[in-house]
Amino acid sequence: MARESGGASAQGGGAVGGPMRERLRTIPVFAGEVPAFDPDTAPDDPVELFTQWLDHALRVGVPEPHVMNLATADAANRVASRFLILKDAGPHGWSFATGSASPKGRDLDANPHAALACYWPRVGRQIRIAGTAAPESRRTSAADFLARSPDARAEALVGGQSAPMDSVQEHERELSAARERIAADPSLVAPEWTLYTLRPDYVEFWQGSRDRNHVRLRYTAAGEGRWQRALLRP
Numbered sequence: 327m328a329r330e331s332g333g334a335s336a337q338g339g340g341a342v343g344g345p346m347r348e349r350l351r352t353i354p355v356f357a358g359e360v361p362a363f364d365p366d367t368a369p370d371d372p373v374e375l376f377t378q379w380l381d382h383a384l385r386v387g388v389p390e391p392h393v394m395n396l397a398t399a400d401a402a403n404r405v406a407s408r409f410l411i412l413k414d415a416g417p418h419g420w421s422f423a424t425g426s427a428s429p430k431g432r433d434l435d436a437n438p439h440a441a442l443a444c445y446w447p448r449v450g451r452q453i454r455i456a457g458t459a460a461p462e463s464r465r466t467s468a469a470d471f472l473a474r475s476p477d478a479r480a481e482a483l484v485g486g487q488s489a490p491m492d493s494v495q496e497h498e499r500e501l502s503a504a505r506e507r508i509a510a511d512p513s514l515v516a517p518e519w520t521l522y523t524l525r526p527d528y529v530e531f532w533q534g535s536r537d538r539n540h541v542r543l544r545y546t547a548a549g550e551g552r553w554q555r556a557l558l559r560p
């Protein structure tokens with residue numbers, strides 16, 4: 327069970343209303359142009375709504391709207407999260423790519439339950455997706471790898487993501503060796519590189535509002551490509 331932190335200052339040492347708390351309290355939120363979102367006119371399919379929201383985000387200049395947070399948990403239920411790039415979204419789910427031997431790859435191997443989330447401050451929109459992630463075929467993963475820039479391919483070819491390294495110089499030597507291998511053989515694919523697709527149990531669209539009367543629409547998978555929709559309390 328979660329324990330409450332004692333007292334008004336969670337950090338213990340600081341006085342109530344100490345400098346950090348004050349600084350955080352003064353930062354505005356939902357300060358951008360918050361668009362209207364009428365859930366009654368939302369499409370039946372969450373992928374369609376995601377596409378509409380992404381197109382809108384791109385039109386109004388939301389920076390990097392394809393960056394999402396991925397949360398995973400290992401076999402012992404220890405949770406970790408990190409940001410990554412969304413590679414695709416369609417009827418099969420939301421796809422992202424990474425090395426299968428990275429901590430997140432190992433988490434997904436032990437426990438396929440995962441969640442994605444993004445927040446677009448310029449429009450006060452959050453999207454949350456949760457379900458199970460599975461690797462795509464080697465062929466599909468290889469195609470994703472080969473579509474990456476030579477630098478990105480070289481980094482993945484070195485591998486060992488998130489492992490401690492002895493020195494920056496040693497890593498740079500490994501990286502230039504990987505760049506040479508790629509230059510000599512442009513069809514080279516890092517064996518660990520994997521495209522995963524998260525098949526959602528639910529997808530939630532969250533439209534922030536300055537008066538905190540946020541609009542939340544959740545699509546829950548109802549089998550055979552059908553979705554049940556529900557409004558959620560803000």
Ligand SMILES: Cc1cc2nc3c(=O)[nH]c(=O)nc-3n(C[C@H](O)[C@H](O)[C@H](O)COP(=O)(O)O)c2cc1C
Nearest residue numbers: 393408409410411423424425428429430431487488
């Ligand atoms: C904006 C952004 C995009 C990223 N995109 C990816 C990505 O597509 N794939 C990836 O493996 N790591 C990506 N990373 C790095 C991850 O956040 C993370 O540091 C790395 O994958 C190691 O995670 P892990 O130790 O949990 O496996 C990105 C980081 C940022 C900040």
